[in-house]
Amino acid sequence: MEGPVTLASDLASVKSFMKWSLKKPELLHQVLDFATEATISYANSMVLAGADVISVADPVASPDLLSPDSFKSELQSRLQKFSSNVDSVTVLHICGNVGPILNYMADCGFEGLSVEEKIGSIKKAKEVLGNRARLVGNISSPFTLLPGPIEKIKEESKKALEEGVDVLAPGCGIAPMTPLSHIKAMVEARNEYYA
Numbered sequence: 001m002e003g004p005v006t007l008a009s010d011l012a013s014v015k016s017f018m019k020w021s022l023k024k025p026e027l028l029h030q031v032l033d034f035a036t037e038a039t040i041s042y043a044n045s046m047v048l049a050g051a052d053v054i055s056v057a058d059p060v061a062s063p064d065l066l067s068p069d070s071f072k073s074e075l076q077s078r079l080q081k082f083s084s085n086v087d088s089v090t091v092l093h094i095c096g097n098v099g100p101i102l103n104y105m106a107d108c109g110f111e112g113l114s115v116e117e118k119i120g121s122i123k124k125a126k127e128v129l130g131n132r133a134r135l136v137g138n139i140s141s142p143f144t145l146l147p148g149p150i151e152k153i154k155e156e157s158k159k160a161l162e163e164g165v166d167v168l169a170p171g172c173g174i175a176p177m178t179p180l181s182h183i184k185a186m187v188e189a190r191n192e193y194y195a
């Protein structure tokens, strides 16, 4: 599901949302609080309907769009509120190179943090997280999973496991034309790695 920050920017329009983040903090807070409440009730409804894990994509919270300082001062408390009010295991995905905000993401209360290949070293990311959250990712959706070949997907998957990724997964949303065999190759790589 879409995260509170992205829902807020969708409701306000990205243009207004970005403008408010610089010039109208009271409007920014208002729409963020509304979106946080809305995403909490939506997530809990899915839990009641049987969802096992609530996985949140919040691309607008990326340092590509909002500064790490804004993440800490405006977004972190809303994401904390989300995770503590949703009655489920939760995973937070934020796109882009989240290196500058990873430490803040780790304090948001999500069990898993899903990151792209742009994070660079998995080992370093794991050091930042410590015991606060599990690392999910980070096989490149556009550059590895879409084009393949299968050998490359397996090689990168095993390397990610070797470096300590906790949950092997695509780095971001799976591209629509990705062959099913490429997704299966990730699972095969995991099986071969632990064989």
Ligand SMILES: [Zn+2]
Pocket: 059, 093, 094, 095, 096, 116, 171, 172, 173
């Ligand atoms: Zn992404």
